[in-house]
Amino acid sequence: MGEVISVKNLRKTYSNGVEAVKGINLSVQNQLVHALLGPNGAGKTSTMKSILGFIKFEGDIKVFGKNIDEVRNRISFVPEEKNFYTHLTPKKSIKMCKRLFKNFNEEEAFKLLKYFDIPINKKIGSFSNGMKTSLYISLSLAQEADLYIFDEPTTGLDPIKRSDLLELIRQKIIDGKTVLYSSHIIPEVEKIADYISIMYKGRIIYSGFRDDIKEKFKLLYVPTEISHKIGIDTKNFFAKLIEDEVIVLLSNDHKQWESLSNHEDIEIKDVDLEEFFNTLIRGYNDVF
């Protein structure tokens, strides 16, 4: 596995003083779907924009070991706002892309438009949001790139098309490509991602393989009373969330699980991505 994107100590502060990204490190490996998961305003789009060179930033970013401008012909990008040229028809858009990009596969584009049921001779301006998104995605996937960057790609798509798109993205990985994918929709990320980086308030607060979450983490539900009684030091846990008379602790320490499993009032549960994400985000302020 090679490194496709290397982000070191990335910081982005906008002119209005908003610190969108606060010194993150990110490594996107070849032939994986690397998902940037986080709530709105976490810094996902700013990170992607920095990688693509749309905004100025502090830190070091390399794509395929080079400056982004040297490898743009190997990249395909789907932005959050999937607006294409409204005066064109999909057919004309394909022609335009064919002229613009050497690596554009015209045949594949027509195939994808058919797959998404997009009329090819209608003006894009008359399309619904979902159709516009499907078109943008089709054109981007028809580009034979080595790295695909998707920023919230499924916004506006119905559940069937969403599922179809996720399959198409997975297919890119089988074909040896790399995907950087941002979303705040957990089931989507759970379905598609190999590797997950969770962003919150401009920081990456967790990075790891998706399957590691299930294997390495447990949720411990400790009644507050018991917690005080046995003197649990919550600082030693990965995340802590205080609910009604119960403290929810996220732990990746086998010893902690074993020592606390003896208490019959303490419940230890396997964790899925949604619970992991919620505990991490909602418990963030308590931990960091």
Added chain:
Amino acid sequence: MFFKELNDIKMRSIVILLLLLVSLAVTIALRPYTETMFSQMISEFEKLPKFMKKIIGSPEQLTRLKDDEYYLISQWHGKNLGQFLPLLSLLIAFPIFAKENEKKTIYFLLARKKRKFVFWVKFLTGLFVLLIMTGGLSTMGFVLMKILGYSVSLVHLLPCLISEMVGVTFFFSLFLLFSIISNDQVKPVIAGIVILIGLPLLSLIKSVSFLNPYPYILCVNVLDKGIDWPYTIVLASVSLLLIVSDYLVFKNREF
């Protein structure tokens, strides 16, 4: 990408071109009647109201309208084409970047192409279309009058062409800057209109009247003095500076 840009400009250019062709046709069609019309005016000049006198100018100028060459330069280059050229520059320039910024389609290009490439293709396509239209319309006035048997010579066409082309390049580079920095299409249009209205007002103040490039673009002095080389060089240099600024602003802009 050149074809994409050309396609984006196509509709606007055709509409403007048609309007200007109509204006050219009307200007030339009126030629046979101007002589009688203005002769009458000269004879009744003193009886005309004050504001009309101001609009018409001096009776000497009216007399000169008998000359086909003077008619072509003053009525086509001066009163019609020349007046439209700054507006034409604005209409071509303002959406080039602003529309892509507003619709966010700029991401599609910038993700896949270098900024340098995107800028120069957009800039050169816009300028190319503008210069072709300017050159074409400027020349067409001469050609049509010649075909219709009027006494016009090539001598003054080149100075007019140079003045108009340098002028539109200046306005295009200036309006393009507004287009680059704007996130919508309204602001560059408003800024452009302010410039178009504001520049002629500078003529009212003698010390800064040289900042108004309208007389230069309208070929006001071409017939008597030929091309104004110092002004040409200065305006071309300012245009060059603006083009460099356009590029640097675009290169460093955040999207």
